[in-house]
Amino acid sequence: MTQITLRGLDPEMEREIRRMAREGEKSLNRVILDMIYQYTGFRKKEKRSPAESLRKLAGGWSKKDAMEFQEAIKSSEQIDEGLWR
Secondary structure: OOOOOOOOHHHHHHHHHHHHHHHHHHHHHHHHHHHHHHHHOOEEEEEEEHHHHHHHHHHOOOHHHHHHHHHHOOHHOOOOHHHHH
């Protein structure tokens, strides 16, 4: 990743950036990047989990589908004590 060095910041600006980082519990780099993204209108790329490509390929269930499936298999989850003796 490319690096940029900032020089010549006004002391007040530096204090404000440091305050924002401290209060937001962010790094100085993250605060400055957020400012740049906001000013330029660029969007941050969302980080995707390693499983995202598999999830996209295989598809997924909506919450409704998952609830319906759970309801449909409830009877299969009960243990018949007579069969286990």
